[in-house]
Amino acid sequence: MGGALTHPATILVVGPGWLGRPLAEQLAAAGHAVFTLQRSAPTQGAPHAGITALTGDIATATEGHALAALRAILPAHIDHLVVCVAPSRARGDDYAIYPQAAAGAAALAHAMGIRSVLYVSSTGVYDRHDGSEVTEQSLITPHDARVQALYDAEQHIATVAHHADATVHIVRAAGLYGPQRDPAARLADPAFADPAFAAGDVWCNFSWRDDVTSAITHLLQHDRAPGVRVFNCADGTPLRSSAIAATLSGRASHTTEQRAPVDPGAPVRSGRSNQRINIDALLATGWRPVAPTVYDGLRLLGHQVPLAVATS
Numbered sequence: 001m002g003g004a005l006t007h008p009a010t011i012l013v014v015g016p017g018w019l020g021r022p023l024a025e026q027l028a029a030a031g032h033a034v035f036t037l038q039r040s041a042p043t044q045g046a047p048h049a050g051i052t053a054l055t056g057d058i059a060t061a062t063e064g065h066a067l068a069a070l071r072a073i074l075p076a077h078i079d080h081l082v083v084c085v086a087p088s089r090a091r092g093d094d095y096a097i098y099p100q101a102a103a104g105a106a107a108l109a110h111a112m113g114i115r116s117v118l119y120v121s122s123t124g125v126y127d128r129h130d131g132s133e134v135t136e137q138s139l140i141t142p143h144d145a146r147v148q149a150l151y152d153a154e155q156h157i158a159t160v161a162h163h164a165d166a167t168v169h170i171v172r173a174a175g176l177y178g179p180q181r182d183p184a185a186r187l188a189d190p191a192f193a194d195p196a197f198a199a200g201d202v203w204c205n206f207s208w209r210d211d212v213t214s215a216i217t218h219l220l221q222h223d224r225a226p227g228v229r230v231f232n233c234a235d236g237t238p239l240r241s242s243a244i245a246a247t248l249s250g251r252a253s254h255t256t257e258q259r260a261p262v263d264p265g266a267p268v269r270s271g272r273s274n275q276r277i278n279i280d281a282l283l284a285t286g287w288r289p290v291a292p293t294v295y296d297g298l299r300l301l302g303h304q305v306p307l308a309v310a311t312s
Helices: 020-029 064-073 097-112 145-162 184-188 209-222 241-248 294-300
Strands: 010-014 033-038 051-055 080-083 116-122 167-173 227-233
Touching: 010 020, 020 033, 020 051, 020 209, 064 097, 080 097, 080 209, 097 116, 097 145, 116 145, 116 209, 145 167, 145 227, 167 209, 184 241, 184 294, 209 227, 241 294
Parallel strands: 010 033, 010 080, 033 051, 080 116, 116 167, 167 227
Antiparallel strands: none
């Protein structure tokens, strides 16, 4: 059945960037045959042992000739396809890269009979502005290009499950941070909780990068259910922007916080949501985060973060 991470497995990681590269390295270190695919030849450092770096554009794989060219450089059999694609500023990408890459990945999976596909999406697809809790069953109603692109990408990747016994995982990650992406200065800035940032005091959700990679490897190894499975991936501790700014600046109160009410009608800056991500479904699989709050992640980055008084 799809989803079982047998040894040795052949794994293709599409998009070996800030998230995909350490994932590929972890999988290779575990003894798997790992291939990576990216649009331009890799420029960072020496290749990691056990990883074969390939150059190709997954977004063009919906075209017959491009798909054939891509298959010519790939191994004949792939056990798991993992897609970690994000827009590239250097290339001038817009949000359309999400559905384009997902459609190409689905075409490749169909053509090669890949029975396990994991796609990294975003909790931004929920796009709640009212502070409500969202689960994997929460209704998605795209109203702008970014949310529509995220939604369309997930729909494309879900078509792979039409294959018999195919397993599709969609991992919706929230607020990625970690090595080389240290958010401490921004989060400590009082402006982070200012109405100019968003609609007053909003809920924020975070994912330590290595927790996301561990969730991916965990799902590949333990979740064998055929069909489409969606999981929210975050630290499980939504925090108010005011609480974060106050804690990191040393202004955290020793009494219960008095939080300003959120005005659901107030405008929210593009790309910013006000929602509380529920991760019970992922926790139920046995996965646990190393950084259960953003404060823990900041400590892992070397910051002397004061103990937070309130985390809700």
